[in-house]
Amino acid sequence: MKKRILIISGGISKEREISLDTGRQVAKELIKNNYIVKIVEPNLEIHTAIKSFKPNIIFNALHGQFGEDGYIQSILETKNIPYTHSGVISSAVAMDKELSKKIFIQNNILTPKYFLYYFNKSKFELIKLINKKLKFPVVIKPINEGSSVNVFICKKSNIMKKIKLLEDYKKIIIEEFIPGREIQVAIMGDKKLGAIELKPKRKFYDYEAKYKKSAKTKHLIPVDLSKYNLNKILNISLRAHKLIGCRGVTRSDFKFYKNKFYLLEINTQPGMTKLSLVPEIAAYKGISFFNLIEWMLKDASIKR
Template sequence: MRVGVIAGGISSEREVSLKSGQAVFNALRELGFNTVFIDAGTDLCEKIKQEKIDVAFLVLHGGWGENGGVQGMLEVMGIPYTGSGVLASALAMDKEATKKIFLYHSIPVPPFKTVYKSDYLSSAFSLQSLSFPLVVKPAHEGSSVGVNIVRSEKELDEALKEAFKYGNRAILEKYIEGKEIHIGVLGNRALGGVEVRPKKEFYSYEAKYTKGLTDYILPPEIDASVYEKLKELGLKAHQALGCKGATRVDMLVDEKNNVYVLEVNTIPGMTETSLLPKIASLSGYDFKSLVKEILELALKDEE
């Protein structure tokens, strides 16, 4: 069996994806798999044909690598792949669609408003019921790309301009002060969680990928019953979107122990500073055994 580790891509998260992909590639090699590394560009289909892979291990972050595009192409080519399918990938990548699915399933989310670029540029734009502070984020990016916390009209204007660099929709979300907890899901079980304590204002792109800028608390320092609720909601969010394989669910716990689900990452980072490998260690997985399990889940789906 020839495994193709597909990483890179052309999204804003390309560099992180390449690091994740290299780590997965090295692990599969050490496990004895016949493995090839494929840097995904617009010629991805041709590269896959040339390498004659039997299964794809997807380590793409953002863009068409995570929104169902590559998944759809692989299905047309008849090649099994790790992680979620076309629909779940597309839903999880779209923050507005994700929140609507969560609300349907009674999964708590912070109050939010979707702003279209065309509305923002017109006189029809208003904040309505949302008040400062707010979190402004693009509807389609990951790794906290284009995300800002704003506390004034001026900051809002700048943050929306930044968010609209990545698409024509932005999400305005009520800023909730509290602990940021990430729950790892593998197959149909919650592995546990990690509490992140960034030294910056929030868990930004810089805080995520710069050593020393974030403290990681494993397991989270929260009440045991709240932790169980987080794990239950994390798994429920994973299932509500129809996800498969390994995901990471981003959540918040406020001072009154109210829990909110932010989003589901269908292709979590697999670098040395990534959260999923840290979380998986709580359930006895080292990096190589986690990679092997993710691959085996993909092959099991094909049986």
């Protein structure tokens, strides 16, 4: 019998458009391969769609808030239908950069030094604190966004102006700036799928560099690393994936500087359009876009 797949895409996060694109592309592949597919938004539609469409598996194509942080996962747990990617707790922990950095540090995984900022200091106090704990430039970022939304590199001269842009968050991360190379690693279950290097033409791997073709970010695969270092970054990624209890596919974002890997974050709902990084790494390893999607469906589960 043909399998029925419910794809959830869109949503309320700042990565809505990317998620819709993922949803459409995954649907196209599945339909081509004889699956029956329905796409829904993550709202009340889900409940009616589950009742009427009766999916065998749910494909979570969401990114960011509500889709990647455990919220949608906890709703799906109540439906008793296997869903793709990580479960409730691991999604919540991975999406929260404060919590996940604490786990990395506890487990001797190098991550940039940081402190939390609650918008409660004068310019003078903040600059003094940064000089003491980190040194300029620093990176400021929200705890739970993705796609480089509201991530800024700040100098002493513009820090207050940039911080003002993030005022709607309760707290933010202020982190040491790590120069050097940008390398990301895909994990597929318990398999180290591979690494890719990004060479943005822009100041850093920001939203435009990630999604706008005109930004001309170069993707390098295979990554030019010694065998030892490649093994090292793959092992760190698999450890992080396991420590946080992730399922399915994850993508870990690193900076590589002075022969050290700094783990910035682990993404439990990495981009899954045909041109996204995980599918690109998979393709390099001989796994087609469809094979990757099919593996994710097989790996889908509940209660984790």
